[in-house]
Amino acid sequence: MSILADLIHADHDEPIPTRVLVVVAHPDDIDFGAAGTVAAFVDHGVEVVYGLVTDGDAGEPAEYSAPELKKIRHAEQEAAGRLLGVEEVHWLGFRDGALVADLDLRRAVSRLIRQVRPDLVITQSPIRDLDRIYASHPDHLAVGEAVTAAVYPDARNARSFPELLEEGHQPHCVPRLWLMASTEVDTHVDITATIDRKIEALLAHHSQNDQRADALPGMITEWASANADRAGTPCCCVESFRSVNTE
Numbered sequence: 617m618s619i620l621a622d623l624i625h626a627d628h629d630e631p632i633p634t635r636v637l638v639v640v641a642h643p644d645d646i647d648f649g650a651a652g653t654v655a656a657f658v659d660h661g662v663e664v665v666y667g668l669v670t671d672g673d674a675g676e677p678a679e680y681s682a683p684e685l686k687k688i689r690h691a692e693q694e695a696a697g698r699l700l701g702v703e704e705v706h707w708l709g710f711r712d713g714a715l716v717a718d719l720d721l722r723r724a725v726s727r728l729i730r731q732v733r734p735d736l737v738i739t740q741s742p743i744r745d746l747d748r749i750y751a752s753h754p755d756h757l758a759v760g761e762a763v764t765a766a767v768y769p770d771a772r773n774a775r776s777f778p779e780l781l782e783e784g785h786q787p788h789c790v791p792r793l794w795l796m797a798s799t800e801v802d803t804h805v806d807i808t809a810t811i812d813r814k815i816e817a818l819l820a821h822h823s824q825n826d827q828r829a830d831a832l833p834g835m836i837t838e839w840a841s842a843n844a845d846r847a848g849t850p851c852c853c854v855e856s857f858r859s860v861n862t863e
């Protein structure tokens with residue numbers, strides 16, 4: 617098997633993580649943005665934990681009540697995670713479609729970071745991409761902003777949210793942050809060996825992706841191959857991120 621360092625292409629020095637926390641707004645966001653990378657990490661012995669900020673219960677299909685949809689979305693995301701080897705999924709329970717990067721969200725993400733204690737956090741970009749408006753859903757921007765603030769300074773600063781200390785959550789410094797769907801990318805993961813599992817994970821979200829199940833494999837492969845071309849790497853399929861050094 618390859619070594620993980622050979623799968624990560626960057627012009628800067630990029631440390632190899634041992635424990636990764638991925639935080640996103642909605643079920644299936646991780647699978648669109650980073651499932652190939654998650655699978656590659658797990659294959660190489662990296663522990664990966666998910667944090668879902670909402671239950672995804674404000675979307676389609678309309679025939680389900682919000683509580684029914686919540687149950688379905690949880691089951692689908694957890695099944696998608698298991699396909700990649702991810703067993704630990706935290707649901708933060710914020711309202712779908714109504715996220716703002718306020719102190720409540722920053723506190724919840726800081727608590728999760730202090731519990732999980734990762735050396736890499738992956739999240740959504742806080743910067744709106746006007747050329748890819750679907751990737752810049754307002755909930756994604758809010759999560760990107762709140763997670764970035766939680767990584768620096770909240771989770772590492774004992775004086776941020778003193779109530780977290782009272783709960784027993786000691787400060788934790790996350791040295792690296794990777795942003796998905798960023799307008800500027802500088803870190804490229806070779807997902808050639810894992811793209812099939814990325815597609816399987818996306819298809820596990822039946823309530824969101826069944827109606828485009830035929831088109832989805834082609835679309836995902838095309839995106840990953842366009843990423844590889846843009847990155848100038850020799851790989852077939854790539855997921856690209858903006859890496860932020862927070863040390």
Ligand SMILES: [Zn+2]
Pocket residue numbers: 641642645753756
């Ligand atoms: Zn989303």
